[in-house]
Amino acid sequence: xxxxxxxxxxxxxxxxxxxxxxxxxxxxxxxxxxxxxxxxxxxxxxxxxxxxxxxxxxxxxxxxxxxxxxxxxxxxxxxxxxxxxxxxxxxxxxxxxxxxxxxxxxxxxxxxxxxxxxxxxxxxxxxxxxxxxxxxxxxxxxxxxxxxxxxxxxxxxxxxxxxxxxxxxxxxxxxxxxxxxxxxxxxxxxxxxxxxxxxxxxxxxxxxxxxxxxxxxxxxxxxxxxxxxxxxxxxxxxxxxxxxxxxxxxxxxxxxxxxxxxxxxxxxxxxxxxxxxxxxxxxxxxxxxxxxxxxxxxxxxxxx
Amino acid sequence: xxxxxxxxxxxxxxxxxxxxxxxxxxxxxxxxxxxxxxxxxxxxxxxxxxxxxxxxxxxxxxxxxxxxxxxxxxxxxxxxxxxxxxxxxxxxxxxxxxxxxxxxxxxxxxxxxxxxxxxxxxxxxxxxxxxxxxxxxxxxxxxxxxxxxxxxxxxxxxxxxxxxxxxxxxxxxxxxxxxxxxxxxxxxxxxxxxxxxxxxxxxxxxxxxxxxxxxxxxxxxxxxxxxxxxxxxxxxxxxxxxxxxxxxxxxxxxxxxxxxxxxxxxxxxxxxxxxxxxxxxxxxxxxxxxxxxxxxxxxxxxxx
Numbered sequence: 001x002x003x004x005x006x007x008x009x010x011x012x013x014x015x016x017x018x019x020x021x022x023x024x025x026x027x028x029x030x031x032x033x034x035x036x037x038x039x040x041x042x043x044x045x046x047x048x049x050x051x052x053x054x055x056x057x058x059x060x061x062x063x064x065x066x067x068x069x070x071x072x073x074x075x076x077x078x079x080x081x082x083x084x085x086x087x088x089x090x091x092x093x094x095x096x097x098x099x100x101x102x103x104x105x106x107x108x109x110x111x112x113x114x115x116x117x118x119x120x121x122x123x124x125x126x127x128x129x130x131x132x133x134x135x136x137x138x139x140x141x142x143x144x145x146x147x148x149x150x151x152x153x154x155x156x157x158x159x160x161x162x163x164x165x166x167x168x169x170x171x172x173x174x175x176x177x178x179x180x181x182x183x184x185x186x187x188x189x190x191x192x193x194x195x196x197x198x199x200x201x202x203x204x205x206x207x208x209x210x211x212x213x214x215x216x217x218x219x220x221x222x223x224x225x226x227x228x229x230x231x232x233x234x235x236x237x238x239x240x241x242x243x244x245x246x247x248x249x250x251x252x253x254x255x256x257x258x259x260x261x262x263x264x265x266x267x268x269x270x271x272x273x274x275x276x277x278x279x280x281x282x283x284x285x286x287x288x289x290x291x292x293x294x295x296x297x298x299x300x301x302x303x304x
Numbered sequence: 305x306x307x308x309x310x311x312x313x314x315x316x317x318x319x320x321x322x323x324x325x326x327x328x329x330x331x332x333x334x335x336x337x338x339x340x341x342x343x344x345x346x347x348x349x350x351x352x353x354x355x356x357x358x359x360x361x362x363x364x365x366x367x368x369x370x371x372x373x374x375x376x377x378x379x380x381x382x383x384x385x386x387x388x389x390x391x392x393x394x395x396x397x398x399x400x401x402x403x404x405x406x407x408x409x410x411x412x413x414x415x416x417x418x419x420x421x422x423x424x425x426x427x428x429x430x431x432x433x434x435x436x437x438x439x440x441x442x443x444x445x446x447x448x449x450x451x452x453x454x455x456x457x458x459x460x461x462x463x464x465x466x467x468x469x470x471x472x473x474x475x476x477x478x479x480x481x482x483x484x485x486x487x488x489x490x491x492x493x494x495x496x497x498x499x500x501x502x503x504x505x506x507x508x509x510x511x512x513x514x515x516x517x518x519x520x521x522x523x524x525x526x527x528x529x530x531x532x533x534x535x536x537x538x539x540x541x542x543x544x545x546x547x548x549x550x551x552x553x554x555x556x557x558x559x560x561x562x563x564x565x566x567x568x569x570x571x572x573x574x575x576x577x578x579x580x581x582x583x584x585x586x587x588x589x590x591x592x593x594x595x596x597x598x599x600x601x602x603x604x605x606x607x608x
Contacts, residue, residue, distance in 0.1 A: 014385055016378070018352045040378040041345050048322045066381040066411050074320070074344040077370040081318055099410055106403055107370045 001203045002030045002133070004154065004304040006229070009045035011270035011296035013235055014067040016040060020298050022067035023212060023271060025231070026051055027152055029134050035059040036150060036210045042071035043078050045298065053082055058129060060136070061092030062212060063122075063147035064099055073103055080111035087114045091129075093122040093146035122148035125223060139223055141214035143248045149211035151223070159199035169193060206304045209264075212271050215245060216254035221261035228304050230259050231296065234269030234282050252282035256289035270296030305507045306334050306437070308458065308608040310533070313349035315574035315600035317539055318371040320344060324602050326371035327516060327575060329535070330355055331456055333438050339363040340454060340514045346375035347382050349602065357386055362433060364440070365396030366516060367426075367451035368403055377407055384415035391418045395433070397426040397450035426452035429527060443527055445518035447552045453515035455527070463503035473497060510608045513568075516575050519549060520558035525565035532608050534563050535600065538573030538586050556586035560593035574600030 005028040010021025022039030026046065033055045035042070046053065056079075061069055072090075079088065090096070096119050104115055120128055120138050123146075129136040132155070139149035158180035169187055171179070179185060185193045209224050212233035224230055234252030236244040244251050252269050259267035267290050272279050279295050286293040294302075309332040314325025326343030330350065337359045339346070350357065360383075365373055376394075383392065394400070400423050408419050424432055424442050427450075433440040436459070443453035462484035473491055475483070483489060489497045513528050516537035528534055538556030540548040548555050556573050563571035571594050576583050583599050590597040598606075 015382060016348055018348050021348075040375065041348060044320055044322050044325075044345060064410075066377060070378040070381070071344065073370060074374040077374070078319060095410075099407070102406060103403070106368070106399075 002157075004029050004206050004208070006208060006231070006268075006302040006304070007049050007051060008268075008270070008296050008298060008300045008302070009042050009049065010039045010298055011272065012067075012298075013271050013273050014065070015274045016067070017274065020272075021045055022070075023062075024068075024071060025210065026056075027208060027210075029152070029154070031055055032057050032131070032133075034136070034152070037062055037068040037212075038071040038075055039067055040070040040074075043075045046075075048299065049301075053079065054084065054086075056088070058089040058091065060150045060210075061090065061096065062141070062149060062210070063093055063143055063145055064095055065145065065213070068213075069100075072100065073107055076104065076108055076111070076115060079113060080108055084111075084113040087116060089116050089118060089129075091118045091120050093148060094119055095146070120148060122146040125151075139209060139211060139220065141211060141220070142217045143213045143215065147213060149209060149214070149220075151207065151209045151227070153207040154205045156205050157202045159195070159202050162198055162200060165193075165198050169198075171198075208304060211258070213249060215248040216250050216257070218258075218261065221258050224258065224262035224264060227262055227264045229266040229268065229302065230255075230262065230264045231268045231270060232258055233271035234286060235271050235273050237276070237281050238285055240273075252286040252293075253289055256286035256293055259290040259293070264290075265292065266302075267293040268296050268302060269293060272296075306461075308333050308510050308512070310512060310535070310572075310606040310608070311353050311355060312572075312574070312600050312602060312604045312606070313346050313353065314343045314602055315576065316371075316602075317575050317577050318369070319578045320371070321578065324576075325349055326374075327366075328372075328375060329514065330360075331512060331514075333456070333458070335359055336361050336435070336437075338440070338456070341366055341372040341516075342375040342379055343371055344374040344378075347379040350379075352603065353605075357383065358388065358390075360392070362393040362395065364454045364514075365394065365400065366445070366453060366514070367397055367447055367449055368399055369449065369517070372517075373404075376404065377411055380408065380412055380415070380419060383417065384412055388415075388417040391420060393420050393422060393433075395422045395424050397452055398423055399450070424452060426450040429455075443513060443515060443524065445515060445524070446521045447517045447519065451517060453513060453518070453524075455511065455513045455531070457511040458509045460509050461506045463499070463506050466502055466504060469497075469502050473502075475502075512608060515562070517553060519552040520554050520561070522562075522565065525562050528562065528566035528568060531566055531568045533570040533572065533606065534559075534566065534568045535572045535574060536562055537575035538590060539575050539577050541580070541585050542589055544577075556590040556597075557593055560590035560597055563594040563597070568594075569596065570606075571597040572600050572606060573597060576600075 009024040012020035023037040024042040232255035234255040235249040313328040316324035327341040328346040536559035538559040539553040
């Protein structure tokens with residue numbers, strides 16, 4: 001299967017520590033890299049991850065709280081110093097331009113590449129990026145300021161040719177793409193060969209949803225139907241459910257409820273409040289509801 | 305002697321790496337902390353250093369290039385989250401307000417403390433801070449944009465009382481401060497006791513100069529006469545002297561020449577270009593001119 005990996009650069013909440021940065025991830029789809037949030041220190045973590053800076057296609061910011069964006073200017077400057085010439089598109093909610101364009105104009109005036117800011121409507125799900133292999137759309141979230149998650153969905157791939165059967169019936173190369181697309185074949189002597197004898201099923205379509213920061217929002221599950229993997233903030237334990245509601249964050253159990261309702265395959269929880277000595281209690285509360293949950297960790301790679 | 309220590313949080317040039325942050329230091333004078341520059345990741349390095357966030361008095365920025373300021377917003381946010389209520393004064397050259405006030409207004413709107421920006425004249429040396437124990441003044445530097453270094457000079461302390469001699473002559477407590485200040489004493493029977501029998505000399509007055517980023521500027525040495533310790537950028541080797549001049553940086557040898565001409569006691573070189581696999585060549589070139597040179601290192605503490 002083609003590469004579809006999540007690299008977690010940082011998964012702490014607002015207070016970064018030497019052990020854990022604030023929010024930032026890289027989604028690696030066939031060596032095209034997409035960044036999700038960009039906390040302070042993200043560029044150093046990206047370097048540690050050994051992913052290629054030059055393969056970064058675009059940056060998607062969930063919202064304009066410092067712990068999700070304070071690494072942006074440093075990263076943009078470094079791209080300039082590394083001689084990037086490819087345009088870089090940055091997506092984020094309302095105020096993205098007002099807040100960052102002046103800093104970009106000041107600090108990146110001599111940059112050899114163009115930085116293009118796109119404000120997205122964080123209230124209505126919409127497709128904001130599409131290429132040969134992936135479609136990226138927004139997921140409205142509920143936070144203190146405009147905020148949206150992002151959903152990465154692979155495009156369906158063609159069926160796999162069964163080379164031995166193709167050879168046996170001496171089917172010409174010109175027909176291979178039709179057969180990959182699902183067509184049957186009739187030999188010159190009139191024998192009908194159904195497509196499922198000529199091919200095996202395509203790879204399953206994988207998807208990844210990044211949902212942070214957000215209060216518990218049950219209707220989010222509908223938009224995440226059958227998603228392969230969800231990253232959902234689980235900032236607090238159930239004990240702090242009222243605090244979660246008040247600060248527009250979720251408990252680990254609420255993250256698990258979203259994954260359960262969405263019938264997702266896997267759940268990663270993150271954005272841990274620094275008040276917990278160990279995140280095991282968060283993991284335990286989530287697994288009670290959705291067993292296939294793991295804790296995010298800085299430097300972790302999740303292969304879909 | 306009272307504490308006067310330099311804590312180097314980062315000493316790399318423009319490209320931060322997992323091993324070396326860009327420019328940032330803490331000067332610790334009697335547990336009052338002063339920050340010099342604030343590169344991305346400075347708050348994490350400050351936490352690693354185990355210095356107290358709440359003891360930070362003020363921040364001094366040499367110039368508004370990203371590798372000297374991109375950690376500022378994160379640090380200011382963290383102070384807010386930690387519940388700081390004490391005002392924080394930030395000093396830096398021209399444009400400080402234009403560049404940072406909008407970001408502070410946006411990201412620190414709910415901060416429980418006040419952030420006060422002071423633009424300093426980077427062309428004329430001037431005293432910008434003074435308390436009971438230290439005077440801080442600016443040092444004009446020569447870079448591509450307005451830039452100044454900072455000079456920390458302890459205030460002279462009184463002479464030390466010789467307790468045994470005081471007791472011997474039964475000098476009353478009311479006179480101790482006069483004697484510390486240098487006055488002599490005449491006993492009731494008319495015996496004259498010169499001050500230097502009653503006291504030992506005061507601690508030497510120590511000073512620290514932070515000079516980065518700058519092209520070689522010979523007249524800087526006059527302002528640094530007899531300074532205890534100079535930190536001066538030594539970005540390049542002599543081989544790259546022309547590049548140094550073109551980019552308004554210094555070679556390690558030029559840094560050493562400044563220290564020699566100033567008759568300083570010690571020199572720390574830093575702001576190393578990432579092109580050198582080892583900085584030993586920089587150290588070697590500097591020590592040829594000024595033997596008491598050391599290489600800066602992230603996490604290093606220098607006791608004056």
